[in-house]
Amino acid sequence: MWKWLHPYAKTERAYALCGSLLPWCWGGALLCLAVGLAWGLAFAPADYQQGDSFRIIYLHVPSAILSMGAYSGMAIAAFIGLVWQIRSADMAVSAIAPVGAVVTFVALFTGAAWGKPMWGTWWVWDARLTSELILLFLYLGVIALYQSFEDKQQGAKAAGILALVGVVNLPIIHYSVEWWNTLHQGATITKFGKPSIAPDMLWPLLISIAGLGLLVAALSLYRLQSEMIRREMHRPWVQAMFKAQEGNHHAF
Amino acid sequence: MHFESWSAFWAMGGYAFYVWLAFGVSGLALALLVAQSFYARRSLRRYWQAEQARQQRIAASRSRQQQNSKLADEVD
Numbered sequence: 623m624w625k626w627l628h629p630y631a632k633t634e635r636a637y638a639l640c641g642s643l644l645p646w647c648w649g650g651a652l653l654c655l656a657v658g659l660a661w662g663l664a665f666a667p668a669d670y671q672q673g674d675s676f677r678i679i680y681l682h683v684p685s686a687i688l689s690m691g692a693y694s695g696m697a698i699a700a701f702i703g704l705v706w707q708i709r710s711a712d713m714a715v716s717a718i719a720p721v722g723a724v725v726t727f728v729a730l731f732t733g734a735a736w737g738k739p740m741w742g743t744w745w746v747w748d749a750r751l752t753s754e755l756i757l758l759f760l761y762l763g764v765i766a767l768y769q770s771f772e773d774k775q776q777g778a779k780a781a782g783i784l785a786l787v788g789v790v791n792l793p794i795i796h797y798s799v800e801w802w803n804t805l806h807q808g809a810t811i812t813k814f815g816k817p818s819i820a821p822d823m824l825w826p827l828l829i830s831i832a833g834l835g836l837l838v839a840a841l842s843l844y845r846l847q848s849e850m851i852r853r854e855m856h857r858p859w860v861q862a863m864f865k866a867q868e869g870n871h872h873a874f
Numbered sequence: 875m876h877f878e879s880w881s882a883f884w885a886m887g888g889y890a891f892y893v894w895l896a897f898g899v900s901g902l903a904l905a906l907l908v909a910q911s912f913y914a915r916r917s918l919r920r921y922w923q924a925e926q927a928r929q930q931r932i933a934a935s936r937s938r939q940q941q942n943s944k945l946a947d948e949v950d
Contacts, residue, residue, distance in 0.1 A: 663897075664883060665876055674887035678896045685900070724907045728900045735896035739889055837904070841911055848915045855922060864922050 633850050634859040636710040640843040647840035654833030661826035669823075678736040680827060683810070684834040685729040689757060690792055692722035692838050696764070697789045700782035710846075712778035713853065715785060716768045717846035721838055723761035730754060741805050749798035750806040753791060760788035774853060 629635045662680030669676035696718040703711035733751065734744040745751065764781045771777030799808050810819050819827070854860050877883040886893040 659897075663893075667876055668887060673889060675889035675892055677886070677893055681896060681900050721907065724903050728903055731899050731903075732896040735892045735899075739892045841907060844911050844915070848911070848918060851915075851918050855918075855925075860922075864919065867919075 631706075631708045631710060633710055633713075633854055633857075637847055637850050637859075640847050644840060644843050644847075647836050647843060651833050651836035651840050654829050654836060656833075658826050658828075658830030658833050662823075662830060666823050666826050667820070672740060675736065675739045678732050679823075680830045682729060682732040682736055683827060684831040685725050685732060686754070687831055688834050688838050689722060689726040689729045689754070690795060691835065692718055692725060692842070693757060693760070693785075693788070693792060695842070696722060697785050700785040703778060704782045704786070709853075710850070712775070712782065713849040714842070714846050715764065715778060715782055717849050718842045719761050719764045719768070719781075719785075721841045721845065723758060723765065725834070725838060726754065726758040726761060730758065737805070746805055748804045748806065749802040750795065750804050753795045753798050756791055757788075757795060760784070760791060764788075 630639060659680055663677055666677070668674050696715055699711045699714035699718065702708055703715060730751075733754075737746075738744050764785050767784055768774075768777045768781040771780065796809075798804065799806050851860055884890060884894075
């Protein structure tokens with residue numbers, strides 16, 4: 623049943639698959655982010671309580687969702703790498719981690735810039751904010767562990783185990799606003815039932831989420847390709863590819 | 875358009891500092907990540923080219939050495 627997947631364990635095939643997905647991811651990300659953010663910033667109505675400061679939502683919610691989404695993807699790759707010893711999955715862990723870290727930083731920073739005018743403080747040590755900060759440290763830990771081994775196979779194993787242990791943080795982040803008292807508001811769209819937000823505000827938000835998701839995918843795939851080149855620099859397929867690119871200079 | 879004018883848009887209903895701070899820093903962080911990703915790929919290619927050139931130099935000097943020793947043999 624899973625046989626069609628097996629060729630992609632080969633780095634060369636996985637590289638080609640990334641290459642065919644990348645243009646769609648870059649293009650879709652650019653389009654969706656431009657439409658979603660412009661719509662959210664200039665055309666959506668202002669919030670009746672928060673005025674125009676609520677427009678930070680169009681970066682904050684997508685980056686918060688994607689910080690957890692990217693972590694899930696990284697953890698799945700780590701699991702595949704550890705259980706089935708598939709090298710391209712190990713490389714995916716190291717490719718996703720920096721992207722996830724930046725997205726988590728964006729979620730934290732936009733949250734602070736939104737919290738200051740609305741709550742009167744940049745930061746509070748409550749459950750939601752603290753668990754999201756721990757997510758950033760988990761990403762940094764995965765990057766550091768992967769980098770600190772000379773033998774990349776060892777590094778991937780250590781980083782993969784940390785990534786898997788850190789999964790426990792994901793439900794903590796999601797349910798933190800229900801389990802503990804917090805300044806942070808509850809879920810608006812990631813819950814069962816009708817979202818508690820007007821359609822004029824919801825549509826640009828959904829488009830922005832799709833846009834940032836595609837950007838995260840594009841960056842992860844691109845960095846995965848780079849990692850494949852780095853690890854297999856002397857394999858024939860990389861040699862052949864670089865030689866072909868020498869031929870035509872405008873190669874991407 | 876929700877805003878009356880461009881100046882109203884930039885003012886963001888009095889929240890200009892926070893809104894543009896959030897968008898500016900986020901945009902910068904993401905742009906730096908994109909730039910770093912492209913730069914890393916380019917330096918990989920540079921590294922490969924340098925390696926390639928080094929291999930060619932080694933091969934060239936090896937064949938020169940062989941020729942020299944051949945010449946030396948002939949003189950003897």
